[in-house]
Amino acid sequence: MKPAPFAYHRPGSREEVDQLLAQLGSEAKILAGGQSLIPILNMRLAAFGHLVDLNHLAGEPAEPAVAGDELVVGPLVRQAAALESALVAERAPVVSQALRHVAHPAIRSRGTVVGSVLHGDPAAELPAAVALLAGSVRARSRRGTRPIPAARLWTGALENTLAEDEWVDELRLPVRQPDDGFAFEEFARRSGDYAICGVAARVRAADGELKAAVAYLGMGGLGQVHALQPMAAEEIDGPGLRSALTEAVAELDPGDDLHASARYRRWLALELGLSCVRRAAERALK
Amino acid sequence: MSVRVRSELQRVTLTVNGAAHELEVEPRWLLSDVLRHQLGLTGTHVGCEHGVCGCCTVLADGRPARSCLMFALQAEGLEIQTVEGLASADGTLHPLQEAFRRHHGLQCGFCTPGFLIAALPFYRTAEGMSDQELREALAGQLCRCTGYAGILQAVRAASRIEGERSQA
Ligand SMILES: Cc1cc2nc3c(=O)[nH]c(=O)nc-3n(C[C@H](O)[C@H](O)[C@H](O)COP(=O)(O)OP(=O)(O)OC[C@H]3O[C@@H](n4cnc5c(N)ncnc54)[C@H](O)[C@@H]3O)c2cc1C
Ligand code: FES
Ligand code: FES
Numbered sequence: 001m002k003p004a005p006f007a008y009h010r011p012g013s014r015e016e017v018d019q020l021l022a023q024l025g026s027e028a029k030i031l032a033g034g035q036s037l038i039p040i041l042n043m044r045l046a047a048f049g050h051l052v053d054l055n056h057l058a059g060e061p062a063e064p065a066v067a068g069d070e071l072v073v074g075p076l077v078r079q080a081a082a083l084e085s086a087l088v089a090e091r092a093p094v095v096s097q098a099l100r101h102v103a104h105p106a107i108r109s110r111g112t113v114v115g116s117v118l119h120g121d122p123a124a125e126l127p128a129a130v131a132l133l134a135g136s137v138r139a140r141s142r143r144g145t146r147p148i149p150a151a152r153l154w155t156g157a158l159e160n161t162l163a164e165d166e167w168v169d170e171l172r173l174p175v176r177q178p179d180d181g182f183a184f185e186e187f188a189r190r191s192g193d194y195a196i197c198g199v200a201a202r203v204r205a206a207d208g209e210l211k212a213a214v215a216y217l218g219m220g221g222l223g224q225v226h227a228l229q230p231m232a233a234e235e236i237d238g239p240g241l242r243s244a245l246t247e248a249v250a251e252l253d254p255g256d257d258l259h260a261s262a263r264y265r266r267w268l269a270l271e272l273g274l275s276c277v278r279r280a281a282e283r284a285l286k
Numbered sequence: 287m288s289v290r291v292r293s294e295l296q297r298v299t300l301t302v303n304g305a306a307h308e309l310e311v312e313p314r315w316l317l318s319d320v321l322r323h324q325l326g327l328t329g330t331h332v333g334c335e336h337g338v339c340g341c342c343t344v345l346a347d348g349r350p351a352r353s354c355l356m357f358a359l360q361a362e363g364l365e366i367q368t369v370e371g372l373a374s375a376d377g378t379l380h381p382l383q384e385a386f387r388r389h390h391g392l393q394c395g396f397c398t399p400g401f402l403i404a405a406l407p408f409y410r411t412a413e414g415m416s417d418q419e420l421r422e423a424l425a426g427q428l429c430r431c432t433g434y435a436g437i438l439q440a441v442r443a444a445s446r447i448e449g450e451r452s453q454a
Contacts, residue, residue: 001335005293008313008359038355039336042316051313055360080349104426106343106350106404191425 003041009052014169017052018142021165024050030167031055032075032115035107064088064113066175071095073171079108079116079126091175094132094200097184098125104192114171118162120154123194123218127154129184131223132200132215135173141165147172154222179205181284185276186217187268189259194218196260197268203236203280210236210284212277214245219252219269226251228277236281245273298362302327303371311358318342320358321368329369329399333428340427343400344368350404350426369399372406381448382409382441391440393431401427401437409444 009028011017021028027049031037040046054060060076063085071092073082082088083099095113102108102116102125116126117137131150139146139162154160162168176182186198198217203210209230216224226248231240254265295310302325309324316335321327321344333339335354342354345367353366372380382402385391392398404427405412412420420438429437 002316002319003314005312005314008296008357010359034355034357034360035337035352038316038357041314042335042354053360104340105423106340106352106426107337107355109346109349109351110355191422 001042001044003038004044004047006041006048007050009050010056011052011054012056012058014057014140017054017057017167018140018165020050020052021167022142024052026164028052033078033111035103035111036115036119036121066091069175071173071175073113073173075112075114075167075169077113079103079111079113080105082113083108092129092133092173093176094129094182094184094202095126095173097182098129098200101125101184101186101188101192101195101198107192114168117153117171118160118168120156120158120160120222121194122157122220122222123196123198125184125186125195125198125200125217127222128198128200128215128217130171130173131225132202132213133173134225135171137168138170138172139163139166140169141167145169150223151225152223157222177204179284181205181280181282181286183276183279183283185272185279187272197254197265197272199269199272199276201273201276201280203277203284205281205284208232210281212236212241212244212280214248214273214277216252216269216273219254219265221253224251233281233285236278241274241277242270245270245277249273296359298359300325300358300361300366301364302366303368304365309358313357313359315358316354317344317356317358317361317366318353321353321366324358327368327370331396331399333396338428339397340400340404341397343403343427345403345406348407350407367403367406369402372402381451382406382444384447385440385444386437388447389440389443390436391432392436397427397429397431401429401441405441405444409441410448411445412441413445415442 029048031051031053061074064073089096136147136149181203184200186195188195195218200215203212211230212228228244249269254262256262293312300307321330331341333341337352337355344353346364
């Protein structure tokens, strides 16, 4: 199908975007990579009077950069650029690991990292990675800027806490510490599909103990991180990890759908979680 | 608030296969439709219009992109390459096309333009890729006919065909 008619705006600067959103209010929609928004428009699941296209903003960085102890990702950093970035692989490895599962080359070449985070699909990889890292976005409008931490960014599937006149000009992710190990695993029907279930894990080695945290995707929620009780390295391979993850999975509320039952999803979450945390632990101890 | 309808035509210059075209388009027109209906470049196929099938894949500044997920207005300033840009003016097939022909990389051919374009950026290194890598690189393209085996063989063979030609 074809999109309903709209007016097209091509701002050249961040300030112009602020201006347009202030002027147009609820009729305006930000267009970034378009890889989620345009399918929605094509299928007429939604229609907007005005699209504000970010793709011609002048001077926007094409690649992530490090500022202090954070990785900074601008609104036009494509998923392909982040996946190819050695900086991301070194400083935020879970983002590279997650990106390998996001769609296909022809989607990642246009789709942006920030767009995927704001789109907020509960089965998407990047929101889980951003939640695990306790990242934040910088919301901006003519009224000023404010940080929104991942824990408060999403209110549900495809819903975020941006005000009508706000948009995001930056994603910030704390860079890895020397004793951090990360891993990402998912199960999807085909390579590049949204996950039926996925897990992002961080294990931090400190004082002879391992502190693990996991974030799930495809399991209903968005933005939740489950911190496990600190464990001795031996427990990672023993029953300790299984019982900690069983508790974490019990907090999840996945639904039944065409692709998988809730019961199957919980089983996947537990099994993928086990191998994911173990792999992250190996990397933390190396 | 009610959504206002805007369908005024806007001027745009598109660069496709090296040639610049001055056009008037509605903002909502997809690049895939403008290529096909305004420029007559019907080699770019349209299967799903939501990014899944890959038939409409073109190169935008050398990178594969879905032309059904881009408005024609957005292609301004990008170098767009479609399947029509592959064969030479005298009709000689591109080595990748020749490889598809030799290795049964197509049956009905509906998916073929998308596969050719998706493989174009990397076919020269395909011989050294593992099956897994090659499958992943092409996983965004769907084919209902071939079962993919011929397509993988073809993509692997293309650089050899190119080599044979340059020696001839
Ligand atoms: C076939 C196919 C398969 C896919 N598979 C996957 C997959 O496996 N995993 C996955 O995670 N994703 C997948 N995607 C989605 C893809 O990753 C999208 O690129 C991503 O979800 C949205 O990013 P975008 O830049 O394209 O945003 P757009 O589509 O342009 O926008 C998405 C939403 O975010 C808003 N937005 C974007 N940028 C900003 C900003 N800077 N400030 C405020 N709001 C903003 C838009 O208004 C819109 O509501 C797939 C898409 C397709 C077509
Ligand atoms: S028509 Fe564009 S991907 Fe199917
Ligand atoms: S050859 Fe028929 S769809 Fe691929």
